[in-house]
Amino acid sequence: MAAPMELSCWGGDWGLPSLHPESLTVMAYAKFSGAPLAVNTITNFWRAPKGDVPVLVSEDIVISQPAKILNFLRKQKYNADYELSAKQGADTLAYIALLEEKLLPALLHTFWVEAENYCSVTKPWFASRIAFPLSLYLPGKMSREALNRILLTRGGPPLYSLTEVEAQIYRDAKECLNLLSKRLGTSQFFFGHTPTTLDAFVFGFLAPIYKVCFPRVQLQEHLKQLPNLCRFCDNILACYFRLTVSGHSPAGQDTADANLQKLTQLVNKESNLIEKMDDNLRKSPQHPPRKLTTLKLAAGGEGSPLNRLSP
C-alpha cells in the first residue's frame, strides 16, 4: 500500500520501549490495533520535524499530538475500539480525562520537578539523547514547562506554597491509581479481553511510574501496592513489546546489585594488596647499590611483623 508510517519519539530504558508517556501511549495503541509503524527513537533532536514529540509522519502528513495521532490511525482503519459499545466509548473519554487531570501532574512532578529525580535521572537521560548544544538547554526548558503547567492548573489559592501543591497532587494521583485499580478489578484489560484506547493511555501513564528507577519513589511505591495494575503493565510489556520482565527490575536490579558488590569486594582486595606492597617498599631502603641488603631487609621486614605477632 502506501509508504509505512513513521513515528518519531523518545527512546526507552529500564525495560520500556519509551520513557515518554505520550510516546508510549501511541506505541501501545499501534501494537493493539496492528498498525504498521516504523519507530524512530530520537537521537538527534535537530532532525525532529517540529519539536513536538511524538510525531507521526505518513507520506506528507505530519501529526503531532497523541489524540490526533490516534484519530488518524482510526481513520486509516486501525481501530482498537471496534468492539466497544457507545457507553464504553464514553467511559474511555471520561477515564482519559481523569488520568490527565489527576495523574499527569504527579507524573510530571516525579520526572521533571522533584530535584533529586530530575538531577540524577531525568536530566542526564534526556541530555544524553539530545545533540549538543541543545542538551544544555532543552531538559531545563522541559522542566520549567512542567512546573508551569502544574502551578497554573493546580496551584491556585488556598494552596500558596509549592509543598502544599505537591502534597495535593500526590494525594490526587494516589486516589486516581486506587480508582483505576477498582475499575480494572481482576480483568486483563479495561474492557474485556482485548486492549483498547483506554488501555493504551493507562499503560502510557503507568509504565514509566512503574519501571523507572528514581531516588524519590512515593508514587511507585503506592502503585506497587496495587498488584492488578502492576500485572496489567507487565502483561502488556510481555505480550506486545516482547521485552521479558525477568531481564529487568526487580530481578535485574538484584543481579546488578550483586555484581556491584562483588566488584567492590574485588577492588577492596586489590587495594589491600597494593597497600601491603607499598608498606613493604617503604620499609625497604630505596638506593639501588644496596640491592642485596634491600632484599635481606625486605625479607627481614616481612619477617619482623610475623615475629612481632608471635609471642
Added chain:
Amino acid sequence: ATLCFQAFLQMCNLPIRVVCRANAEYMSPSGKLPFIHVGNQVVSELGPIVQFVKAKGHSLSDGLDEVQKAEMKAYMELVNNMLLTAELYLQWCDDVTVEEITHPRYGSPYPWPLNRILSYQKQWEVRRKMKAIGWAGKTLEQVLEDVDQCCQALSQRLGTQPYFFNKQPTELDALVFGHLFTILTTQLITDELSEKVKNYSNLTAFCRRIEQQYFEGHDKDSSTSGAARSAKRSLLR
C-alpha cells in the same frame, strides 16, 4: 457554576439562600466562586462542599459501588476538563466574545480604568493557563468539536435513564446540570455552543427535568433569589 451547587444542595434537600456580592471572590477562602457560609464555616469549591455536606450526614453517592464511584469521578473530571475549559476559552480567548460580552460584564462593578485593567489581567491569566495545557493553539471550531465529543459521551452515558446513575441523582448530575444549563441559557454572540448541546435531546430533557423538579418547587417557597427565576424563564422560552 453557581447552579451546580444550588442543584446539588437542593438534591440533598438542604435549604439555601443565594446572595450576590461584588467582592465575593475575595471573601471566598480559595478565591473561587461560589462558596457557602454555614454558621461559623466558609467552604468553597464543589469537592470540599461535597465532603463538608457528607460529614454532616447528607450524601448522594452512598448507594454507588466502588466501580460506579470511580466512573462518577471520571465523568466529573471529563466535564471539568472539557466543558469548563471550553467555557473559559469562549469567554476569554475568542476575541469577538471578549470584546462584546466578557469585558463589560467582568468590569461592570468597577469604575474606569479599573474595569479594563482587571479584565485584561484576568484575560492574561486565562490565556496563560490555556497555553500551559495546550489549548492556546486550538481554533474555535476545534473547541466546539471537543464540546460536541463531550456532550456525545454524556448523552451516551445517560441513555434513557432519568439520572446518570439510575434513579437517584448524584454530584455528577448536579455538575452536568449546572454546566449545560449555563450553556443553554447564556446569551453569546453566536448560538453554536448551545446548538451543540441541543443536538442531544436526552441532555436537554435531563436539564428540564432537574429544573422542574428542584427549582420550581423551590420557587414556590419564594426563598430563592432572582437569578434562578430569571434563568428559569429563559429556558422555558
